[in-house]
Amino acid sequence: MHKQLALYLVMGSVNCENSSPEDVLRDAIAGGITLFQFREKGPRALEGTAKLELGRRLFRICHEHGIPFIVNDDVELMLALNADGLHIGQEDGSARAMRNRIGDKILGISAHNLSEARAALADGADYLGVGPMYETQTKPDIREVRGPEVIREIRGAGIACPIVGIGGITHGKAAPVIDAGADGVAVITAITQASAPLEAARNLRNEVRSR
Numbered sequence: 597m598h599k600q601l602a603l604y605l606v607m608g609s610v611n612c613e614n615s616s617p618e619d620v621l622r623d624a625i626a627g628g629i630t631l632f633q634f635r636e637k638g639p640r641a642l643e644g645t646a647k648l649e650l651g652r653r654l655f656r657i658c659h660e661h662g663i664p665f666i667v668n669d670d671v672e673l674m675l676a677l678n679a680d681g682l683h684i685g686q687e688d689g690s691a692r693a694m695r696n697r698i699g700d701k702i703l704g705i706s707a708h709n710l711s712e713a714r715a716a717l718a719d720g721a722d723y724l725g726v727g728p729m730y731e732t733q734t735k736p737d738i739r740e741v742r743g744p745e746v747i748r749e750i751r752g753a754g755i756a757c758p759i760v761g762i763g764g765i766t767h768g769k770a771a772p773v774i775d776a777g778a779d780g781v782a783v784i785t786a787i788t789q790a791s792a793p794l795e796a797a798r799n800l801r802n803e804v805r806s807r
């Protein structure tokens with residue numbers, strides 16, 4: 597799991613204005629992403645059959661390239677697609693209940709501080725999504741921006757589990773997240789809003805590798 601977190605693209609149709617989600621995903625995979633999360637959320641997010649069909653198309657692209665496919669929030673969608681895992685946050689219901697629903701699939705849990713990290717691991721998290729690292733426009737309801745320091749604090753408490761940093765990470769800001777002890781970085785805008793998503797992914801992957 598540690599290695600799989602190196603460069604984690606989190607995306608939905610609402611994040612793709614310049615080109616289709618399928619084209620952004622193919623470019624990002626060619627650029628070297630190692631994990632993908634389908635996060636269909638926000639004012640114009642798809643719902644119902646349209647959301648399921650887009651998820652199915654993106655899932656197929658990931659599996660053609662050996663990239664695991666994680667679903668955000670929606671455990672019913674995750675089960676319907678037989679996806680590789682689920683990501684939930686602190687407000688998405690009981691992690692223990694989700695673990696019972698998904699069996700031994702990957703379970704990622706958001707954590708904003710040391711106590712949430714400890715609770716998430718006790719509930720069976722396979723990895724922690726820790727953030728926000730920096731200011732972000734993508735998620736209007738983010739918690740306080742504590743930066744890479746919170747990852748250093750979690751590692752300093754002896755927690756060695758897979759950790760990915762998230763929140764406002766762009767090329768040049770990934771290295772401090774890795775130096776603080778994260779196994780990788782999760783991004784939305786840095787790739788989906790890039791004029792060249794392939795190059796954006798490649799630059800971020802090289803920055804992570806360089807630490």
Ligand SMILES: Nc1nc(C(F)(F)F)ncc1COP(=O)(O)OP(=O)(O)O
Nearest residue numbers: 668683684685686704706725760762782
């Ligand atoms: N979606 C996420 N993915 C990650 C990842 F592991 F990919 F880094 N970390 C954190 C989040 C945030 O999860 P949550 O707090 O529930 O908010 P939302 O459902 O709006 O994303």
Ligand SMILES: [Mg+2]
Nearest residue numbers: 669684685688
């Ligand atoms: Mg959530």
